[in-house]
Amino acid sequence: MTGNTTLQRLMTEELRDIYHAERQLVKALPKLVKASTSPDLRDALDNHLRETEEHVSRLEQAFELMGETPKTKSCAGMLGIVEEGADLIRESDKGPALDAGLIAGAQRAEHYEIAVYGTLMNWAKALGHDDVAELLSSTLEEEKAADAKLSELAETGINEAAKSGTDDEEEEDGAEEKEEDDDESPRSRSSRKQPQMAAAGAGSSRSTSKSRAGNGRGR
Numbered sequence: 001m002t003g004n005t006t007l008q009r010l011m012t013e014e015l016r017d018i019y020h021a022e023r024q025l026v027k028a029l030p031k032l033v034k035a036s037t038s039p040d041l042r043d044a045l046d047n048h049l050r051e052t053e054e055h056v057s058r059l060e061q062a063f064e065l066m067g068e069t070p071k072t073k074s075c076a077g078m079l080g081i082v083e084e085g086a087d088l089i090r091e092s093d094k095g096p097a098l099d100a101g102l103i104a105g106a107q108r109a110e111h112y113e114i115a116v117y118g119t120l121m122n123w124a125k126a127l128g129h130d131d132v133a134e135l136l137s138s139t140l141e142e143e144k145a146a147d148a149k150l151s152e153l154a155e156t157g158i159n160e161a162a163k164s165g166t167d168d169e170e171e172e173d174g175a176e177e178k179e180e181d182d183d184e185s186p187r188s189r190s191s192r193k194q195p196q197m198a199a200a201g202a203g204s205s206r207s208t209s210k211s212r213a214g215n216g217r218g219r
């Protein structure tokens with residue numbers, strides 16, 4: 001009995017997690033639709049957006065069936081996946097290569113969800129919530145179908161089209177990576193600044209705040 005109580009609590013937490021994940025996807029998918037060039041990809045993503053809205057409402061039903069109030073719990077996994085997708089869109093021109101990248105990002109989201117729904121479905125069964133298991137199973141099947149559709153789109157043209165784009169970016173790769181490092185790693189930035197600050201401090205009293213005004217970034 002105690003075991004079941006624990007699994008029930010775990011399941012509620014996991015439902016909250018995926019509830020947050022699905023709601024994030026409802027916001028993120030329209031951005032992927034907008035960024036994609038292939039009409040088939042747009043259709044697939046748009047179709048999955050509608051399904052995702054349904055997944056949200058199925059989860060609300062699942063909460064109710066389990067006697068719980070629908071609540072979200074921040075899903076760091078999906079937050080990361082969504083953020084990577086947003087970065088890709090920001091850094092890329094529209095075209096087949098971005099389409100291939102969008103598929104990769106969307107499939108990451110799908111695989112995450114497939115893992116979660118598979119687990120939740122089994123937990124629901126173990127807890128005797130067959131009605132909940134059935135709801136989760138419908139969603140799981142749609143996630144798998146969406147994933148398969150994305151693979152099909154990649155394999156039947158988008159990857160091939162992405163290959164034939166002009167590839168004069170190779171030389172710039174190094175420079176781009178450096179830029180990214182600057183952007184994405186405030187820690188490395190501050191560690192680079194520190195010697196400068198130390199150097200500035202070496203020849204002047206600590207209270208000379210002029211050099212600090214330039215380097216100090218408020219942290």
Ligand SMILES: [Fe+2]
Nearest residue numbers: 022052055113
């Ligand atoms: Fe979903």
